[in-house]
Amino acid sequence: SQQGEEDPQALSIQEGENATMNCSYKTSINNLQWYRQNSGRGLVHLILIRSNEREKHSGRLRVTLDTSKKSSSLLITASRAADTASYFCATASFRAGGTSYGKLTFGQGTILTVHP
Amino acid sequence: EPEVTQTPSHQVTQMGQEVILRCVPISNHLYFYWYRQILGQKVEFLVSFYNNEISEKSEIFDDQFSVERPDGSNFTLKIRSTKLEDSAMYFCALVGGAAKGGRRDRYFGPGTRLTVL
Numbered sequence: 631s632q633q634g635e636e637d638p639q640a641l642s643i644q645e646g647e648n649a650t651m652n653c654s655y656k657t658s659i660n661n662l663q664w665y666r667q668n669s670g671r672g673l674v675h676l677i678l679i680r681s682n683e684r685e686k687h688s689g690r691l692r693v694t695l696d697t698s699k700k701s702s703s704l705l706i707t708a709s710r711a712a713d714t715a716s717y718f719c720a721t722a723s724f725r726a727g728g729t730s731y732g733k734l735t736f737g738q739g740t741i742l743t744v745h746p
Numbered sequence: 747e748p749e750v751t752q753t754p755s756h757q758v759t760q761m762g763q764e765v766i767l768r769c770v771p772i773s774n775h776l777y778f779y780w781y782r783q784i785l786g787q788k789v790e791f792l793v794s795f796y797n798n799e800i801s802e803k804s805e806i807f808d809d810q811f812s813v814e815r816p817d818g819s820n821f822t823l824k825i826r827s828t829k830l831e832d833s834a835m836y837f838c839a840l841v842g843g844a845a846k847g848g849r850r851d852r853y854f855g856p857g858t859r860l861t862v863l
Contacts, residue, residue, distance in 0.1 A: 663852075665854075670835075670859075671856060671857070672837060672854050672855055672856040672857050673789065673837060673854040674854070675851070675852060675853070675854070718788070718789065720789075731776075731777045731841040731852070732794070732802065733779065733791040733794055733802055733804075734779075734781075734789075734791065734839075734852075735791065736781075736788045736789040736790070737788060738787070738788045739788060
């Protein structure tokens, strides 16, 4: 089964518009994180939302989490050309007896293109 | 200044050769991970390392792979006999350092692009 599947796979918008990306997962999680990756570069952590949280904000980012639907969304408001990147959700689940910083399971990502 | 760097940034090797990828943390970290990303695909977990031993590994992490922290600082991933399908970006990730509000941040390195010919 796939964990952390994003949609859409690609999103193209104009500068100033809002961008919404969705992520679905299948198993129970401890937290869900969103990362950005510029082409051919490393992963940059954007925001983390815990399983007992429903919404979180960070600057122009808003993340929601619906554990009943096993889904999350990332909203980028007032997008800029510099926001052009791939965006990944990643879920973290505790293993029984495991550490609180377990592995992350990533989705396929959404490629966001913001046109100036 | 980045929390973690990786060397080399790009490694080209012949099939069957051994490669060692290095992760160089800037400060003290507790948890170390390796992930890989085959071109155009999602990031996949390989292994986690805590307290100088492997705490979890994926099915990808077979006997051809090994990790160690030989000098207590650098964290290495060794692939003994590379295959064509090992071509990917390999990311090191770290958790640790100073806790902020009871939580430690996770940092990813810039990655090593491995090309197996």
